[in-house]
Amino acid sequence: xxxxxxxxxxxxxxxxxxxxxxxxxxxxxxxxxxxxxxxxxxxxxxxxxxxxxxxxxxxxxxxxxxxxxxxxxxxxxxxxxxxxxxxxxxxxxxxxxxxxxxxxxxxxxxxxxxxxxxxxxxxxxxxxxxxxxxxxxxxxxxxxxxxxxxxxxxxxxxxxxxxxxxxxxxxxxxxxxxxxxxxxxxxxxxxxxxxxxxxxxxxxxxxxxxxxxxxxxxxxxxxxxxxxxxxxxxxxxxxxxxxxxxxxxxxxxxxxxxxxxxxxxxxxxxxxxxxxxxxxxxxxxxxxxxxxxxxxxxxxxxxxxxxxxxxxxxxxxxxxxxxxxxxxxxxxxxxxxxxxxxxxxxxxxxxxxxxxxxxxxxxxxxxxxxxxxxxxxxxxxxxxxxxxxxxxxxxxxxxxxxxxxxxxxxxxxxxxxxxxxxxxxxxxxx
Amino acid sequence: xxxxxxxxxxxxxxxxxxxxxxxxxxxxxxxxxxxxxxxxxxxxxxxxxxxxxxxxxxxxxxxxxxxxxxxxxxxxxxxxxxxxxxxxxxxxxxxxxxxxxxxxxxxxxxxxxxxxxxxxxxxxxxxxxxxxxxxxxxxxxxxxxxxxxxxxxxxxxxxxxxxxxxxxxxxxxxxxxxxxxxxxxxxxxxxxxxxxxxxxxxxxxxxxxxxxxxxxxxxxxxxxxxxxxxxxxxxxxxxxxxxxxxxxxxxxxxxxxxxxxxxxxxxxxxxxxxxxxxxxxxxxxxxxxxxxxxxxxxxxxxxxxxxxxxxxxxxxxxxxxxxxxxxxxxxxxxxxxxxxxxxxxxxxxxxxxxxxxxxxxxxxxxxxxxxxxxxxxxxxxxxxxxxxxxxxxxxxxxxxxxxxxxxxxxxx
Numbered sequence: 001x002x003x004x005x006x007x008x009x010x011x012x013x014x015x016x017x018x019x020x021x022x023x024x025x026x027x028x029x030x031x032x033x034x035x036x037x038x039x040x041x042x043x044x045x046x047x048x049x050x051x052x053x054x055x056x057x058x059x060x061x062x063x064x065x066x067x068x069x070x071x072x073x074x075x076x077x078x079x080x081x082x083x084x085x086x087x088x089x090x091x092x093x094x095x096x097x098x099x100x101x102x103x104x105x106x107x108x109x110x111x112x113x114x115x116x117x118x119x120x121x122x123x124x125x126x127x128x129x130x131x132x133x134x135x136x137x138x139x140x141x142x143x144x145x146x147x148x149x150x151x152x153x154x155x156x157x158x159x160x161x162x163x164x165x166x167x168x169x170x171x172x173x174x175x176x177x178x179x180x181x182x183x184x185x186x187x188x189x190x191x192x193x194x195x196x197x198x199x200x201x202x203x204x205x206x207x208x209x210x211x212x213x214x215x216x217x218x219x220x221x222x223x224x225x226x227x228x229x230x231x232x233x234x235x236x237x238x239x240x241x242x243x244x245x246x247x248x249x250x251x252x253x254x255x256x257x258x259x260x261x262x263x264x265x266x267x268x269x270x271x272x273x274x275x276x277x278x279x280x281x282x283x284x285x286x287x288x289x290x291x292x293x294x295x296x297x298x299x300x301x302x303x304x305x306x307x308x309x310x311x312x313x314x315x316x317x318x319x320x321x322x323x324x325x326x327x328x329x330x331x332x333x334x335x336x337x338x339x340x341x342x343x344x345x346x347x348x349x350x351x352x353x354x355x356x357x358x359x360x361x362x363x364x365x366x367x368x369x370x371x372x373x374x375x376x377x378x379x380x381x382x383x384x385x386x387x388x389x390x391x392x393x394x395x396x397x398x399x400x401x402x403x404x405x406x407x408x409x410x411x412x413x414x415x416x417x418x419x420x421x422x423x424x425x426x427x428x429x430x
Numbered sequence: 431x432x433x434x435x436x437x438x439x440x441x442x443x444x445x446x447x448x449x450x451x452x453x454x455x456x457x458x459x460x461x462x463x464x465x466x467x468x469x470x471x472x473x474x475x476x477x478x479x480x481x482x483x484x485x486x487x488x489x490x491x492x493x494x495x496x497x498x499x500x501x502x503x504x505x506x507x508x509x510x511x512x513x514x515x516x517x518x519x520x521x522x523x524x525x526x527x528x529x530x531x532x533x534x535x536x537x538x539x540x541x542x543x544x545x546x547x548x549x550x551x552x553x554x555x556x557x558x559x560x561x562x563x564x565x566x567x568x569x570x571x572x573x574x575x576x577x578x579x580x581x582x583x584x585x586x587x588x589x590x591x592x593x594x595x596x597x598x599x600x601x602x603x604x605x606x607x608x609x610x611x612x613x614x615x616x617x618x619x620x621x622x623x624x625x626x627x628x629x630x631x632x633x634x635x636x637x638x639x640x641x642x643x644x645x646x647x648x649x650x651x652x653x654x655x656x657x658x659x660x661x662x663x664x665x666x667x668x669x670x671x672x673x674x675x676x677x678x679x680x681x682x683x684x685x686x687x688x689x690x691x692x693x694x695x696x697x698x699x700x701x702x703x704x705x706x707x708x709x710x711x712x713x714x715x716x717x718x719x720x721x722x723x724x725x726x727x728x729x730x731x732x733x734x735x736x737x738x739x740x741x742x743x744x745x746x747x748x749x750x751x752x753x754x755x756x757x758x759x760x761x762x763x764x765x766x767x768x769x770x771x772x773x774x775x776x777x778x779x780x781x782x783x784x785x786x787x788x789x790x791x792x793x794x795x796x797x798x799x800x801x802x803x804x805x806x807x808x809x810x811x812x813x814x815x816x817x818x819x820x821x822x823x824x825x826x827x828x829x830x831x832x833x834x835x836x837x838x839x840x841x842x
């Protein structure tokens with residue numbers, strides 16, 4: 001039975017990957033007002049609901065204002081105190097999270113279908129009548145401050161906190177450096193002020209999983225009670241001002257590894273060059289078979305890991321490379337990283353290498369579109385910058401499918417300019 | 431219910447098939463029944479170093495990752511004290527590539543000197559990144575040998591000493607591979623939009639003729655009962671005091687394991703839990719505090735771990751933890767609270783089922799522990815736990831003689 005002749009030296013036949021379009025979803029208008037996007041999937045009993053509001057840290061007047069407001073929304077309302085909120089959610093076996101990103105505040109809840117329906121009164125209370133109690137606020141802020149101080153003892157956490165300021169400038173909302181004193185200068189009044197101006201009337205709803213009409217009607221009932229304010233605090237434009245110093249070293253005595261971060265502003269998803277930039281980044285450091293991983297880890301053993309990625313934000317994006325390397329060879333590793341960056345715009349990539357990276361990206365994209373919860377996230381992502389998912393993903397796929405070695409060379413030349421990159425080292429650069 | 435089918439090849443390889451027609455992706459997960467507990471005390475860190483070497487090329491295929499990336503797949507692996515687990519996710523139409531790659535590295539590795547040399551360095555950097563270059567990073571390296579005097583859980587998966595990795599030789603590596611990487615010591619789970627018949631054909635084709643007998647058995651020294659409290663103080667460059675308490679608890683085959691799990695949920699699962707409500711929020715003795723179980727196969731540890739709020743000393747906070755533990759022993763919790771943690775167990779299992787990869791990894795783990803179908807009966811066993819069970823087990827576990835306590839003090 002097991003004597004079939006097989007040639008183990010040759011890979012079995014494989015099929016090339018294709019994109020069959022962004023998976024179908026339905027779009028409803030709730031109460032003739034709120035768009036609601038649904039991905040049905042009846043594999044499990046679980047439902048995920050996200051309500052996205054257009055207000056985030058970009059419009060905050062003080063550091064931590066938006067994230068603390070989001071965190072504190074679930075710490076007490078007129079109807080429920082903090083313990084009752086926590087207990088109700090835990091008793092329901094649900095997960096509730098309110099988070100603030102740069103441009104959004106998002107209320108997310110995961111629950112088994114028949115339980116989710118019962119949680120709408122609580123959700124409504126959180127969205128309409130949070131009270132931001134002083135005592136809870138003091139404790140949570142103090143705990144966050146402690147966590148922040150511990151983070152500053154880790155070379156990579158510290159690097160991640162500082163690096164964006166070198167790309168965008170310290171006055172830019174994306175480049176602000178959080179300080180310990182910021183935790184002392186925040187008051188519950190700041191949170192209330194932001195909360196009272198949330199443009200809830202422009203909320204968008206995303207539901208994935210085991211959706212039935214009861215969930216939709218309960219959602220619709222709840223949304224009748226929230227504010228119809230459509231405009232919150234306007235987002236002011238801010239100019240990007242990269243740091244004047246190109247390389248910064250934060251010396252940590254005795255560090256056995258140094259964190260290295262380097263990068264440069266790049267175009268984001270709305271730009272036609274974006275897919276080629278993703279491809280170029282992937283070849284450089286975007287996957288296990290990338291040049292940086294091969295050179296810095298798999299050939300030299302300088303590090304446990306190195307990666308290059310594109311940090312996407314609505315108003316500006318940057319590419320950054322990050323790694324933690326053995327202290328003694330910090331400079332050597334940095335030189336090697338720059339050598340790999342320059343090589344991409346000096347010589348054309350071989351077709352084989354291009355094809356591997358291309359297929360890796362295709363596989364990643366297909367994985368990222370698998371399942372209702374992943375899909376709601378993808379859709380929220382493209383909606384946040386007003387793109388149509390079908391058009392966006394189709395163009396992304398097709399552009400990468402037809403990319404040539406010349407395209408990669410041209411893209412590297414255009415965007416990966418070593419002389420303009422900012423470098424941050426936290427550790428021990430002997 | 432996780433519905434699956436199971437068959438065994440003549441060489442002993444167990445194969446489980448979990449069919450999910452709603453996903454275009456397939457998962458191939460292979461668990462090898464070897465972990466850090468199977469290591470020689472003088473050659474620790476091997477199971478994990480070995481996991482790295484499994485990507486360094488096999489007998490017929492010079493690179494593992496490239497051919498997989500070429501067909502749109504990705505993979506990863508982890509090693510713990512009990513098992514080593516490898517998983518591939520790829521578009522289902524290209525699943526044969528995963529069979530080809532996994533079967534070749536089960537057949538034989540390339541054993542390249544270069545790969546060993548580089549992966550030694552990579553693992554040493556991993557050791558530094560996780561354990562040396564982090565505040566509190568070495569706490570677990572010290573807590574394990576404090577809690578275990580005999581059982582190999584006394585060393586971490588990364589190894590007991592960095593020199594063990596530095597000194598690993600090719601002959602050590604070969605011996606380890608020959609001993610453990612055999613079909614009869616592996617469990618493969620294939621999940622995705624597939625039929626059992628086609629999986630069976632592929633398994634026979636690629637794995638059927640790997641004839642490597644498996645004779646090794648786990649020869650593990652069991653931990654004697656602890657009969658006195660152990661304590662250790664570490665000083666280091668950390669900003670706040672931290673507390674680590676470890677109580678011995680039963681292994682996975684013991685029904686009391688689940689009871690310990692539920693106790694840890696009463697103490698610490700969710701924002702309404704006791705440790706969080708009483709000691710983090712109300713008294714604010716800790717900036718964070720968690721109770722959890724290590725989840726080991728052999729008798730493992732029930733851990734209570736947290737960072738103290740600035741200003742408090744260990745003498746201030748330890749009695750408060752003991753008070754919370756006494757409350758559990760006395761049964762001072764409501765029926766609703768017990769129902770709450772059971773509800774959480776139910777939903778956690780339900781949420782986990784939404785991921786095909788999770789399902790594949792869990793089926794492999796449960797099969798390794800004896801029977802994959804047990805996963806379908808876990809929830810009902812948790813639901814049957816009573817208040818008396820909890821009091822009995824809490825009294826049994828939370829005794830001073832059973833405690834190993836590590837205090838982490840900031841350098842003055």
